[in-house]
Amino acid sequence: xxxxxxDPNSEMRDAIExxxxxxxxxxxxxxxxxxxxxxxxQGQAAHxxxxxxxxxxxxxxxxxxxxxxxINADAQTVSPIEAIGKIRAQxxxxxxxxxxxxxxxxxxxxxxxxxxxxxxxxxxxxxxxxVRREHQTLQLRRDVARLKxxxxxxxxxxxxxxxxxxxxxxxxxxxxxxxxxxxxLDLFGHESVDEIDxxxxxxxxxxxxxxxxxxxxxxxxxxGKHIEEFGCVTSEGKSFNAxxxxxxxxxxxxxxxxxxxxxxxxxxxxxxxxxxLTSKDPQTGFFNRQSFMERLEALxxxxxxxxxxxxxxxxSITNYPAMREACGFGCAEQMxxxxxxxxxxxATRAHTLARFGDHDFMILxxxxxxxxxxxxRCLHNLRGHAFKSIKDAPLKPSYSIGVTKADKGTEITAHExxxxxxxxxxxxxxxxxxxxxxxxxxxxxxxxxxxxADAAVVRLIDHALANDGFRLKYQPIVSxxxxxxxxxxxxxxxTDESGRELVPDVFLSPARDASRLxxxxxxxxxxxxxxxxxxxxxxxxxxxxxxxxxAGIEDxxxxxxxxxxLREFRAKGSWxxxxxxxxxxxxxxxxxxxxxxxxxxxxxxxxxxxxTDYDATDSLLQHLDVxxxxxxxELMRDLTNDTQKQEKMAVINQLLQEAGYKTIASGVEDAGSxxxxxxxxxxxxxxYFLQEPSSTITFSEEHEA
Numbered sequence: 001x002x003x004x005x006x007d008p009n010s011e012m013r014d015a016i017e018x019x020x021x022x023x024x025x026x027x028x029x030x031x032x033x034x035x036x037x038x039x040x041x042q043g044q045a046a047h048x049x050x051x052x053x054x055x056x057x058x059x060x061x062x063x064x065x066x067x068x069x070x071i072n073a074d075a076q077t078v079s080p081i082e083a084i085g086k087i088r089a090q091x092x093x094x095x096x097x098x099x100x101x102x103x104x105x106x107x108x109x110x111x112x113x114x115x116x117x118x119x120x121x122x123x124x125x126x127x128x129x130x131v132r133r134e135h136q137t138l139q140l141r142r143d144v145a146r147l148k149x150x151x152x153x154x155x156x157x158x159x160x161x162x163x164x165x166x167x168x169x170x171x172x173x174x175x176x177x178x179x180x181x182x183x184x185l186d187l188f189g190h191e192s193v194d195e196i197d198x199x200x201x202x203x204x205x206x207x208x209x210x211x212x213x214x215x216x217x218x219x220x221x222x223x224g225k226h227i228e229e230f231g232c233v234t235s236e237g238k239s240f241n242a243x244x245x246x247x248x249x250x251x252x253x254x255x256x257x258x259x260x261x262x263x264x265x266x267x268x269x270x271x272x273x274x275x276x277l278t279s280k281d282p283q284t285g286f287f288n289r290q291s292f293m294e295r296l297e298a299l300x301x302x303x304x305x306x307x308x309x310x311x312x313x314x315x316s317i318t319n320y321p322a323m324r325e326a327c328g329f330g331c332a333e334q335m336x337x338x339x340x341x342x343x344x345x346x347a348t349r350a351h352t353l354a355r356f357g358d359h360d361f362m363i364l365x366x367x368x369x370x371x372x373x374x375x376x377r378c379l380h381n382l383r384g385h386a387f388k389s390i391k392d393a394p395l396k397p398s399y400s401i402g403v404t405k406a407d408k409g410t411e412i413t414a415h416e417x418x419x420x421x422x423x424x425x426x427x428x429x430x431x432x433x434x435x436x437x438x439x440x441x442x443x444x445x446x447x448x449x450x451x452x453a454d455a456a457v458v459r460l461i462d463h464a465l466a467n468d469g470f471r472l473k474y475q476p477i478v479s480x481x482x483x484x485x486x487x488x489x490x491x492x493x494x495t496d497e498s499g500r501e502l503v504p505d506v507f508l509s510p511a512r513d514a515s516r517l518x519x520x521x522x523x524x525x526x527x528x529x530x531x532x533x534x535x536x537x538x539x540x541x542x543x544x545x546x547x548x549x550x551a552g553i554e555d556x557x558x559x560x561x562x563x564x565x566l567r568e569f570r571a572k573g574s575w576x577x578x579x580x581x582x583x584x585x586x587x588x589x590x591x592x593x594x595x596x597x598x599x600x601x602x603x604x605x606x607x608x609x610x611x612t613d614y615d616a617t618d619s620l621l622q623h624l625d626v627x628x629x630x631x632x633x634e635l636m637r638d639l640t641n642d643t644q645k646q647e648k649m650a651v652i653n654q655l656l657q658e659a660g661y662k663t664i665a666s667g668v669e670d671a672g673s674x675x676x677x678x679x680x681x682x683x684x685x686x687x688y689f690l691q692e693p694s695s696t697i698t699f700s701e702e703h704e705a
Contacts, residue, residue, distance in 0.1 A: 019045035020135045023066045025057055025083045026075025027099075031121070035070060038128035044135070054078050057086060065091050068134055072121065073100035073109065080106075084113050093141070095134035099127060168242075168261040171251055175200050175217075178251050187242075187261060189235035201259070206231035206239055220246040220257050281355040283333065284340035289560055290567060292354035292362055296414040299351075299364075300406060310351070311371030311405040313363040314421040315343070315378060318398045318429055320359035321556075327393040334389035335397065339382060346381050347374050357557040362421070375401045375436045383434060398433035400425050405438075415526070416466045419519045422557070426515050454510035460496055461507060461516050469495050470523055472531065473693035477545065477664060477686045480678060485541040489579075489686060490528045491693050492520070508549075517551035521558065526565045532576070533569040535697060542697060545577045545607060550584035554591050559598040566602065573603035577628060582610045585620060596624050607664075614655045621659070628684075629656050633667025636687070640672035650680045657681070 020039060024032035032050045039046040051057035057078065060066075066087050073080045080098065087094050098110050099121040110118040117130045162169050168184035170177060177196050188204055190196055205213045209230040219226040226246045233239055242261045249258040279291035287295065300310060317323075317339065324332035336359060343361055344353060352364040363378070365371045379399055387397070402424025406412045424439035431437065464470045470492055477487035493501040511517050528546050535542045552558050566573060578599055585592050585608065596606050609630035611617045617629070635649050653663050665677050668687030677685055 018135075018139060019047050020068060020131060021047050022049070022131060023060065023069045024048065024050045024072075025069060026052065026072035026078045026080065027070070027121075028052070031072075032070075034124050035127050035131070038124040039131060042125070042128050042132065044128070044132050051083075052077050054082055054086070057083055061086060061090050066094050067091065067138055068095050068131060070097045070099055070127065070131070073098050073106040074121070080109065081113070084115070088113075095138065097127065097130055097134070170201070170259045171249060171256045172201050172259055173254060173256040175202060177201060178254070178256055184261070187234075188232070189238075195235075204232055204234075206233050216244075216246060217257060220248060224248050283337055284355050286340060286344075286361070287352055287354040289354065289356050290564055292352060292356060292364075293414065293418075293564065295352055296364065296417070300412065300414055300417065309367050309406065309408045310417075311365045311403060312417055312421040313347075313365065313371050313375045313378070314356065314402045314425045315361045315363070315375075316357075316400045316402075316425050316429070317359040318400045318433065319395060320397070323390065323393065323395050323397060326395050327390055331389050331393065335387055338385070338387050338389055339397070342381050342385050343378055346378050350374065357560055360425075360557060371403050371405060372436070372438060375403050379434060379436060400428035400433075401436040402426070402428055403436065403438045412466065419465055419522070423515065423519060426518070430515070454513065457494075457502075457507050457510040458514040458516065460494060460502075461511050461514075461520065464494055465516075465519055465523060468527075470520075470527075471495060471501060471695065472524070472527060473695060474544075474697045475686060475693040476691055476697075477684045478690055479684050480681075481683050483684075485543050486697065487543045487545065487577075487684065488697050489545045489693075490524065490547070492524055512549070512551065515551070517549040518555040518558070521548055521552035521555070522561050525558075525562055526568075529562075529565045529571050529576070530569050531697075533571040536571065536575060540697075543575055543577060545579050547579045547581075547609075548595075550581075550588055553580065553584060553588045553595055556591065556594075559595055562599070562604075563602060573599070574605070577605040577607050579607040579609050579630065582608055582617060582620065585624070589620075589623060593623060596626075600625050609666075611652075611656075614652045618655075618659070621661070626661060628662045628664060630664040630666055631682075633687075636665065636667040636669065636673055639676055640670065646676055646680075649676075653680050653682050657683075 022036065022039070024035060027035075027050065029050055032048060036046045036048040049060055051060050052075075069083075069087055071080050071083050084096060087096060095116045096113075097117045097119060098106055098115050099119050100106050101121055103118050103120055106118060109115075116134055119127050119130055121127075163181045165181060166183055168181070168187040170180040170184045172178065177193075177199065180193060180196065185191065185193065185196070188196075202210055202213065209232075212228065213230055216226050216228050216230075224247065227243065228246075229241055229243045231239055232242045245260040245262070247258045247260075249256050279287055281288045299308075317336070320332065320336075323335065340353075340355070340361065343363065347353060347363045347365070347369070349365075349369045350363045351366045352362075354362040354364075356362040363371075363374060365374055379401055382397070382399060390396070402421045404417060404420035404424055406417055420439050424437045427439070428435040428437040460469070471494075473491040473493055474488040475491065477489060479485075479487070492504060494507045495501055508517070508520075511520055525546060525548075528544050532542060532544045548558070562578075565571070580592060580596075599606065605627040606625060607628040607630055608617070608621065608624070608626050610632045611629050612632045612634055621629075631649070631652065635645060635652075637645075639645055639649065649665075656663050662683040664684040664686060665680075665682045666686045668674055668677065668685050668689045670689055674685065674689065
C-alpha cells in the first residue's frame with residue numbers, strides 16, 4: 001500500500017480558512033481597518049478589534065485571550081511598553097508586531113521585548129503579510145500541541161497493550177533489555193523485570209542459534225523487519241523453539257528493536273475456532289455445503305482415478321416445505337436438528353456428514369461402511385423416531401434417499417458424483433415417499449420409458465455431465481439506450497460422438513423426460529460463472545443472462561449451488577441476470593418466488609422471457625421482483641409489414657417501461673425491424689441480424705447498426 005503524505009499547502013489553506021482574530025492597539029479605527037482590508041485582499045479572513053487607550057485594552061483582555069496583536073509605537077494615547085506588558089502577562093505566547101513611521105527608532109524596543117516583527121505603519125500589505133505568517137505559526141503551534149497530546153496518549157495506550165498482551169514482547173538496545181512485558185518474563189521463567197536488568201538477550205538464546213540471532217538483528221537494522229525461529233533457553237535451563245518477529249521501535253526517543261514471540265496456543269485455538277465456524281452448519285453441527293464440497297474435491301476431485309471406493313448417501317426431507325407451512329419455521333428447523341442427531345447416531349462410521357441444502361443431508365461413506373445399508377438404517381431410524389418438535393403437527397416427515405458410488409479405479413469428478421446422487425434422490429422422490437434408489441455406472445438412470453433415439457440422447461447427456469461434453473455459446477444483447485456494459489445471453493450445445501453440436505431443441509426434451517434438466521442447469525451455471533469471472537478479472541464489464549429451466553426452478557438446492565459457484569470463482573451476483581420462461585413461472589410460481597427472492601439477496605437480477613401480452617404478464621410480475629422483460633420473438637415476425645403488430649409492440653414496451661422494467665426485443669432478423677424498435681424505444685435488442693451465438697464473447701462491430 002502506498003504511503004500517504006501530507007499536502008505541503010494544506011496548512012496554508014487551513015490558516016486562510018480560519019479567520020485571524022486581530023487586536024490593533026494605539027491606532028485610529030481607519031488605520032486598523034486598512035490592516036484588516038489588506039488581509040482580506042490577500043484572501044485571509046479577519047476579525048478586527050481595536051483599543052486606543054490602556055483602559056480599552058484592559059477591558060478587551062478581560063475574559064479574552066489575545067494571540068495576535070499589532071501595536072503602534074507612535075501612539076499618543078497608550079504606552080507601547082505598558083501594552084506589551086499587559087498582553088504578555090495574560091498570554092506569554094502571544095505574537096506581537098510593532099508598527100511605526102520610523103522603524104529604526106523602535107528597533108531596541110522590539111528586540112528588548114522579543115517581539116515578532118517591526119514594520120513601517122504605512123506598508124499595509126507588508127503588515128498583512130506578517131500577520132498571516134504569525135497566524136499560520138499559531139495554527140501550527142496548536143497542531144503540534146494537539147499531536148503531542150495524541151502521541152502521548154497513543155504511547156500510553158501502546159504501553160498498556162504491550163503489558164496486557166498474551167504475546168511475549170521485549171525492547172532491546174545494543175543487545176540489552178530496555179523493557180519487557182509480563183508474558184515475556186513468564187515465557188523465560190523470570191518473576192520481575194529486575195531479574196533481567198543488565199542481562200543480555202543473547203543469554204536467553206541457545207548456543208546453536210546465537211550466530212543466526214546476531215545476523216537477524218543486523219537484518220532488522222537494514223530492513224526494519226525480520227521473522228525467524230531460534231532455539232531459546234529459560235532461566236531454569238530448559239530449551240524451546242520460538243518464532244521471533246523483529247521490528248524497529250523507539251522508547252523515550254531512543255532507537256531500539258522490538259522482539260515479539262506470539263502466543264501460538266492462542267493463535268491455534270483461534271484459527272481452529274474460525275475454521276469450525278466457517279466450515280460447520282451452526283444448527284446441526286454438520287459440515288456445511290461449501291466445506292463438504294472442498295473435502296470431496298480433496299478426496300476424489302484432484303485424482304484422475306479414484307484411489308479408494310467412496311459412496312454418497314443423499315437424504316432429502318421431501319415434504320419439508322409443506323411441514324414448514326403447516327407447523328411454522330421454528331418448529332420445522334428444530335425438526336431438522338432432530339433429524340441430524342438421528343443421522344449422526346446412525347452413520348457413526350461415515351467419513352463426513354454434511355447439511356447440503358435447506359433440507360438435504362449428505363453422508364460420505366468409505367470402504368468400511370456399505371452405503372446402501374447406511375441409507376436403509378437411516379430411513380428406518382428416522383421413520384421410527386418420535387420427533388418432539390412436531391408431535392402435534394398434522395404432517396409427518398417423508399424422505400427420499402439417493403445412493404451412488406465411485407468404485408476404486410474409476411474416473412469420476414466430485415461434481416459428477418454429486419450430480420448422480422441428486423439424480424438418484426430425484427428418482428426416489430418420483431417413486432413415492434420413503435424410497436431408497438441406488439445409482440452407479442452400471443445403472444445410468446431409468447430411460448426404459450423413452451424411445452431409443454431419446455435414450456441415446458440421454459446417454460450423451462450423462463456422458464457430457466461426467467466429462468464436460470457440453471459447450472456454451474454467447475449471443476450479444478445490444479443496448480439502444482447507452483448502456484456501456486457488454487450483455488450476453490448464454491446458450492447450451494451438446495456434442496455427440498463425432499463432435500457435432502446438437503441444439504437445445506434436440507436434447508432438452510429427452511433431458512426433461514429423464515429428469516436431467518436440473519443437472520444440466522447446474523452445469524451451465526457453474527461453467528458460465530467461471531467464464532464470466534475470467535472476463536471480469538480481465539477488466540471487461542460483462543453481464544451474462546443464464547436461462548433456468550422449470551426443473552431448475554423446482555430444484556430447492558439450486559440457490560445454494562449458485563451461491564457456491566459465486567463463492568468458488570469469486571464472482572458477484574450483480575454480474576448475472578437469471579432468466580425464466582413465463583410459462584415455467586406460471587406452473588411453478590411458489591418455488592420460483594422463493595428462488596427469485598434468494599437470488600435478489602445475492603444481488604442477481606431477474607428476467608422473464610417469452611412475453612407476448614402485457615395484461616397477461618402483469619399479474620405474474622406482481623408476484624415477482626423482476627428487472628428485465630424479454631419480448632417474445634413471435635412479436636418480431638413480419639414486424640416491418642404488420643402495422644398492428646408494430647402498434648402492439650409499442651404499447652407493450654411503453655407499459656412495461658412505465659412499470660419500471662427494462663425491455664429486450666429478441667429475434668431481430670433484419671434492418672427494417674431494427675429501425676422500428678429504435679423508434680419504439682426498447683432498451684435492448686438481440687437476434688441473428690446482429691450476431692449468431694458464438695463460442696467467444698466478442699461482438700462483431702460490422703453488425704452494429
